[in-house]
């Protein structure tokens with residue numbers, strides 16, 4: 001019902017309204033949208049020394065400014081990734097910059113890292129971080145549009161956010177910031193990981209470093225990223241961000257808009273890239289599978305392709321938070337059907 005009403009609004013206005021309501025009335029919104037659920041023991045994992053009650057995460061970009069973390073914890077996410085946060089607040093690209101492709105159950109966005117900046121989010125996370133909580137909190141960092149030194153922005157991001165994060169994701173894959181995806185190239189990535197390695201050694205708090213990559217990579221680039229990730233002790237890879245590809249199958253009006261495409265049409269491509277990374281890393285680096293997950297079956301396919309954890313974004317716009325519950329309920333059944341009694345037994349079995 002709420003979701004149907006939201007469709008009458010511009011997509012960005014609908015999102016802003018949802019954030020405002022979830023921020024102001026987290027408990028009320030929770031009761032309105034979903035029912036409480038306990039995580040099934042077959043879904044819990046210890047990763048990087050932390051307990052994930054379940055493998056279902058909120059993908060970056062949904063709660064850019066860490067405004068609705070308590071509400072998202074109640075919704076049953078095992079982990080919540082806020083951001084992308086840049087060192088300084090910035091407005092992002094001109095509107096309109098977010099488009100629903102309803103017939104394809106997809107979205108195109110060219111938001112361009114609109115966010116309130118790291119200090120704002122830090123203040124919000126400070127209030128929660130040391131309280132007892134059920135979900136892991138990840139912080140996704142990026143660079144400002146007008147920065148001259150991209151690497152310095154990531155180093156600063158680490159310094160500013162590490163004390164309120166369980167893990168940090170370095171986002172080098174959004175298509176809407178000029179030059180960002182070039183950081184995935186060998187030399188640039190090496191320099192970035194070296195710089196981050198130095199700041200991590202100095203920082204008293206040791207937290208995992210994750211790198212979020214694009215689905216639009218060739219085999220050689222994938223090999224390079226794996227090699228560098230192993231050399232520089234990257235703790236996890238998030239696969240993937242949105243794609244700049246426009247599939248022939250797309251039917252919606254907005255298909256030619258510039259930006260990153262997410263949702264159903266991205267599922268196959270991002271899952272294939274995930275499986276490639278799994279085969280090359282052979283389980284040495286935990287992977288987070290994201291892109292087009294809209295059902296428990298698809299969450300399970302990501303796990304079989306090599307994901308320890310999965311994340312959701314676009315399907316939440318089309319199906320609402322009931323999807324989190326559906327995955328909670330169905331995943332243990334899907335595991336049992338294949339003879340597994342714990343998620344860890346299924347990871348990479350289909351890669």
Ligand SMILES: Cc1cc2nc3c(=O)[nH]c(=O)nc-3n(C[C@H](O)[C@H](O)[C@H](O)COP(=O)(O)O)c2cc1C
Nearest residue numbers: 059060061083084109240241262263291292313314
């Ligand atoms: C409107 C929108 C904004 C996004 N913003 C970010 C972002 O700030 N940082 C980031 O790493 N990914 C961002 N993403 C990408 C998602 O986190 C995710 O990787 C991608 O949408 C694929 O998952 P999905 O098909 O489930 O949406 C954004 C996606 C959408 C749709």
